[in-house]
Amino acid sequence: MKQEFTRIAVKVGSNVLTRRDGTLDVTRMSALVDQIAELHKSGVEIILISSGAVASGRSEVHPQKKLDSVDQRQLFSAVGQAKLINRYYELFREHSIPVGQVLTTKESFGTRRHYLNQKNCMTVMLENNVIPIVNENDTISVSELMFTDNDELSGLIASMMDAQALIILSNIDGIYNGSPADPGSSVIREIDHGKDLSNYIQATKSSFGRGGMLTKTNIARKVADEGITVIIANGKRDNILVDLLQHPKETLCTRFVPSNEPVSSVKKWIAHSEGFAKGEIHINECATEVLNSEKAVSILPIGITHVEGEFEKDDIVRIMDFQGNQVGVGKVNCDSKQAQEAIGKHGKKPVVHYDYLYIE
Numbered sequence: 467m468k469q470e471f472t473r474i475a476v477k478v479g480s481n482v483l484t485r486r487d488g489t490l491d492v493t494r495m496s497a498l499v500d501q502i503a504e505l506h507k508s509g510v511e512i513i514l515i516s517s518g519a520v521a522s523g524r525s526e527v528h529p530q531k532k533l534d535s536v537d538q539r540q541l542f543s544a545v546g547q548a549k550l551i552n553r554y555y556e557l558f559r560e561h562s563i564p565v566g567q568v569l570t571t572k573e574s575f576g577t578r579r580h581y582l583n584q585k586n587c588m589t590v591m592l593e594n595n596v597i598p599i600v601n602e603n604d605t606i607s608v609s610e611l612m613f614t615d616n617d618e619l620s621g622l623i624a625s626m627m628d629a630q631a632l633i634i635l636s637n638i639d640g641i642y643n644g645s646p647a648d649p650g651s652s653v654i655r656e657i658d659h660g661k662d663l664s665n666y667i668q669a670t671k672s673s674f675g676r677g678g679m680l681t682k683t684n685i686a687r688k689v690a691d692e693g694i695t696v697i698i699a700n701g702k703r704d705n706i707l708v709d710l711l712q713h714p715k716e717t718l719c720t721r722f723v724p725s726n727e728p729v730s731s732v733k734k735w736i737a738h739s740e741g742f743a744k745g746e747i748h749i750n751e752c753a754t755e756v757l758n759s760e761k762a763v764s765i766l767p768i769g770i771t772h773v774e775g776e777f778e779k780d781d782i783v784r785i786m787d788f789q790g791n792q793v794g795v796g797k798v799n800c801d802s803k804q805a806q807e808a809i810g811k812h813g814k815k816p817v818v819h820y821d822y823l824y825i826e
């Protein structure tokens with residue numbers, strides 16, 4: 467059967483993989499592995515981003531004394547990740563599919579070089595028919611060095627690997643147009659660009675999840691803007707992955723319509739690099755206007771009102787409009803001192819070139 471996608475990233479949330487008591491749901495894992503194996507055999511390249519390390523480690527160790535949240539996460543994930551990958555290894559082996567483990571950190575996306583190293587690693591895995599299984603390296607990612615959650619990580623991976631679709635599997639059928647607990651609300655089937663969803667999303671999240679629906683929605687929108695279809699669906703439903711690909715119209719989920727404007731690889735990296743921003747470039751009203759137009763424009767010194775923070779050439783900065791709202795992210799062409807000196811001057815080189823500018 468002809469499929470819409472030939473390369474997909476699949477993110478499986480903690481809740482899909484754990485039972486109510488926090489133990490690893492091996493039956494569910496096995497069902498998902500069977501589906502991934504079926505798609506893999508039909509020619510779809512798959513990158514799996516799997517949560518579940520902390521949840522699966524929790525039932526294995528029983529600390530003598532009370533641990534703080536960081537210690538708990540480090541201890542449980544160290545034990546749980548080994549258990550998780552071991553399970554995947556055994557389950558995929560039944561289908562004669564080799565898998566490889568990729569543990570990453572937010573910092574590993576900070577420089578273009580690290581980014582490309584990771585991309586190369588996963589590309590070579592796919593070329594050799596190995597399914598990459600990605601998770602955050604929770605043992606060394608602490609507080610500000612952490613991803614918001616694995617939804618954020620999955621967005622980065624889908625974008626970096628030029629996936630055609632990102633499928634986020636959670637314990638819910640999609641984004642509801644009200645409280646999911648309210649019988650009157652239903653799943654929004656399709657979300658177009660620019661639709662404001664903030665009224666629908668509740669702050670609640672499932673018992674083992676980290677970010678909740680809000681991060682899922684923000685990530686989904688960003689990734690869809692880069693031309694990648696994003697699907698949020700229920701990983702606990704039988705055959706969900708195969709159904710999503712083979713019977714997309716009949717399968718319940720929320721689908722973010724992708725933008726059809728191509729985004730370059732560098733811009734995709736910049737789009738997800740906001741967390742590494744070293745400073746801010748504030749622009750005036752006129753520059754804000756042109757930036758929001760359809761034109762391809764760079765940030766020139768003439769449109770800059772002030773510069774905040776200290777940065778080096780090639781660092782990531784936030785672009786702020788005349789009202790102080792963030793409108794984009796870019797890679798600077800000079801350091802903060804040179805940018806400062808050039809403010810308001812005509813005929814100078816761009817501080818952020820269009821090729822390295824991502825407007826949100």
Ligand SMILES: Nc1ncnc2c1ncn2[C@@H]1O[C@H](COP(=O)(O)OP(=O)(O)O)[C@@H](O)[C@H]1O
Pocket residue numbers: 478479480481482635636637638640641642643644645646666667668669670671672673674675676677678679
């Ligand atoms: N409008 C909404 N539609 C669907 N789910 C929502 C909505 N608002 C809040 N949620 C909550 O988001 C949860 C899913 O996010 P999360 O707990 O992070 O899951 P995961 O562990 O799969 O990443 C749902 O179980 C639900 O409780």
Ligand SMILES: N[C@@H](CCC(=O)OP(=O)(O)O)C(=O)O
Pocket residue numbers: 478479480481516517518519520521543601602604614615616617674675676677678
């Ligand atoms: N890296 C963590 C994932 C935590 C997380 O983001 O969970 P989720 O919100 O379920 O995707 C783990 O493996 O336990």
